[in-house]
Amino acid sequence: MAGITSSVGLASGLPTKDIIDQLMSLEARPKTLLKNRLDAANAQRLAYTDLAARLTSIRLSATAFKKAATFQQATASSSDQNVLTATAASGASKGTFQFQVTRLVSAQQSISAGFTDTASQKVGAGTLTIEMGGGEISSQTLLANLNGGNGVSRGAFRITDRSGRTGVIDISSAYSLDDVVKKINTSLDISVKASISGDHLVITD
Numbered sequence: 629m630a631g632i633t634s635s636v637g638l639a640s641g642l643p644t645k646d647i648i649d650q651l652m653s654l655e656a657r658p659k660t661l662l663k664n665r666l667d668a669a670n671a672q673r674l675a676y677t678d679l680a681a682r683l684t685s686i687r688l689s690a691t692a693f694k695k696a697a698t699f700q701q702a703t704a705s706s707s708d709q710n711v712l713t714a715t716a717a718s719g720a721s722k723g724t725f726q727f728q729v730t731r732l733v734s735a736q737q738s739i740s741a742g743f744t745d746t747a748s749q750k751v752g753a754g755t756l757t758i759e760m761g762g763g764e765i766s767s768q769t770l771l772a773n774l775n776g777g778n779g780v781s782r783g784a785f786r787i788t789d790r791s792g793r794t795g796v797i798d799i800s801s802a803y804s805l806d807d808v809v810k811k812i813n814t815s816l817d818i819s820v821k822a823s824i825s826g827d828h829l830v831i832t833d
Contacts, residue, residue, distance in 0.1 A: 697718055700718045701718055702716035702717070702718065702719070702720040703716055704716035704720070712727060728801060730801050730802070730803045730807075765824060765826075765827055765828075766805070767804065767805055767806035767809065768804050768805070769804060769805045770803065770804050771799075771802060771803065771804060771805065771807075771808070782799060782800045782801075782802070783798075783799065783800055784796050784797060784798040784800065785797055785799075787812065787815075787818050787820060787831065788818070789818045789819050789820050789833050790833050791819065793817055793818050793819070794817065794818065795816075795817035795818035795820075796817075797811050797815060798811065799811055805824060805829070808822070808829070809823065809824065809829070820832060820833045
């Protein structure tokens with residue numbers, strides 16, 4: 629006695645399972661086509677949304693060209709941020725600038741004694757002298773404060789000692805009188821010593 633398979637009709641011998649699968653596939657075809665069209669429409673919608681966002685960004689960026697300040701903005705950079713930092717204001721001159729840094733900035737604060745009433749209390753008895761150049765100087769007097777605030781010209785000068793030897797003292801990088809004194813006293817070409825006395829330098833041979 630032969631066996632019966634599920635893919636063949638009991639009486640007709642037709643492959644009923646294949647026929648049913650094909651009929652189901654045909655029935656589902658419109659649904660599949662509709663789903664594919666829906667996916668394509670969603671992809672187009674996402675593309676239009678992205679395009680709109682990009683156009684909005686371009687429009688916002690383009691509005692900056694209406695302002696004159698856009699073409700006056702400037703940036704500045706330093707070759708060594710640890711020594712010197714730079715910022716540029718609107719309308720700054722273009723170019724490359726070189727700075728010679730002799731000393732790094734240090735914080736300093738001086739505080740006087742307190743007053744009970746800052747509006748009416750007097751400083752106290754004594755003499756108050758205010759001078760701008762021509763007064764007493766010290767090793768920390770800045771070269772820029774000399775000559776009545778006009779400063780001194782940077783450069784080099786010659787000193788000749790009693791033996792006739794001449795030394796060139798370069799103070800182009802000097803910042804204070806202490807720097808000038810050190811330059812003179814460390815010169816190996818001459819036998820002189822520099823010091824500060826009152827309001828002038830003293831050169832001793």
